[in-house]
Amino acid sequence: MKSIQVAILFLALSFSLQAQQEMFNRVFYDTVPDSQGGITSTSIAHASDNGYMIAGASAFFSGLVFHTDSAGHALWNKTYSVTNSLLQFNRILATNDGSFMLLGSSHYTDALCMKINASGDILWSKTISKTGYNLNAVSGEQTADSGFIISGYTTENAAPYNRVFVARTDVNGELLWTKILTVGNNSHTAFSVKQTADSGFLIIGNYLNCSPCYSDAFLIKLNPSGMVDWSKKYQATSTSYNYGYDLANTVDGYLCYINSGLMKTDFEGNVSWFKSYEQFWGNNCTDCPAPKLRMCSDSTYLLLRTDPWGMESSMLRTDLNGNILWVDNLFLSASDVIESKQKELLVVGNGPIMGLKGPEVYSPQIGLIQTNSLGQGLECVWFNNIMPLADTINSSPVTFSEISGGTVKTISPQVASLNILEYNGCVDYIGSIGELDKTRRINVFPNPAKETLVIDSEIGFKDAILMVYNASMQLIFQQSLTEKQTVLDISKFSSGLYFVKIKSDKTVGFSKFVKE
Secondary structure (H helix, E strand, O other): OHHHHHHHHHHHHHHHHHHHOOOEEEEEEEOOOOOOOOEEEEEEEEOOOOOEEEEEEEHHHEEEEEEEOOOOOEEEEEEEEOOOOOEEEEEEEEOOOOOEEEEEEEOOOEEEEEEEOOOOOEEEEEEEEEOOEEEEEEEEEEOOOOOEEEEEEEEOOOOOOOOEEEEEEOOOOOEEEEEEEEOOOOOEEEEEEEEOOOOOEEEEEEEEEOOOOEEEEEEEEEOOOOOEEEEEEEEEOOOOEOOEEEEEEEOOEEEEEEOOEEEEEOOOOOEEEEEEEOOOOOOOOOOOOOOEEEEOOOOOEEEEEOOOOOOOEEEEEEOOOOOEEEEEEEOOEEEEEEEOOOOOEEEEEEEOEEEEOOOOOOOOEEEEEEEOOOOOOOOOEEEOOOOEEOOOEEEEEOOOEEEEOOEEEEOOOEEEOOOEEEEEOOOOEEEEEOOOOEEEEEEEEOOOEOOEEEEEEOOOOOOEEEEEEEOOOOEEEEEEEOOOEEEEEOOOOOOEEEEEEEEEOOEEEEEEEEEO
């Protein structure tokens, strides 16, 4: 009888909590005309006033941070720029002193670490550089000693184009060590890094080998000094293209977002189980927000599927064993997800998105969607019936070569602000795709690129067309394709952001790149 009373009380509390949970859709946009303006998001963090800090980019390659209240209304914004070059934010972290760390890149060449206070004022701003390599910080977290661990990739104009980059700093951003790691003959990316219970670090990502092309996901375990304890590669039986996106610590091992699902390992990287989900493949766009894995307060997990071109995204919630609880489709190109103090789920992303036979509209904007804890939302959210897939994954040791060393310098970005407005609703459309088209992934590297761009497709395109658009969505290049891999001369392209589209019959693939 007592257990029944407890169960009834728990259900009553759950319903009470859900009744208090707020659902909303917000869209933020820059008032500057389309050809000169536009804002995008990459990451979100909790603020101390129960609001949120959102990081991203504004026009002309300036970093953007704006602050919202708990209801998702914009309070203030600031942009950060360096003269005649790029400043890009890929991640914002709330620090243990009430400030925020921004990770990204500066001048196309250096990894960026910038600390700001709760008002957006710069406390310090530093870059990490390594002679002969361009560095980009993709992700990171604050460590137990109040310093920071950072992961990302290098860029080069010759093979392997991208390598794994990882660095550790102290609380003031002073460099403790850096590592550049290589195993394949082509593109590498470290999408996420976490500190482990033994004070070491675990990195997840993937590397590409070509002739013929295939990719493996990887885990690299480092000790506190940055030395490799072990490293393993992972290959699903269903595909030759494997990607590792994010990970979480658990009491008995690690949970990893790999390919279209979750992989559980022990503390040595040995696979315990692998769960795959239909229609839930992520992307391998190194300069796009990566698919995210988030642990919720009730020990369930959220997987966020993002799309680098701007198709709709998905959010999947599982129990601690990877069993599906529910799946949402989201009307935006998702960047990040966070759980509110009221247990709502807040997704930040970008628009406009590719709509089915929608109008041609282009105005880069940020979307913010809040659902309740059950994934129920307003008009920008709808449920999907995704099913588990039968798949297995194999692992084996792999040895990375290592390069150490790097330097830190202080920079002084200029700070300004934008006239950002908001409205309630969903992000806009851009372009159109036939209702029967199937979306595929394509890889582009190096990214950023200077002289040449390699375009590699997961599948063969028969009688396909390659199209390249500039940031204003003007078609600037088009040619027929017959091979899975194409080398494109971009030496005469102006510096900036470009979109790649490959279309064949009822199949379409998307990606984007930056021309230095």
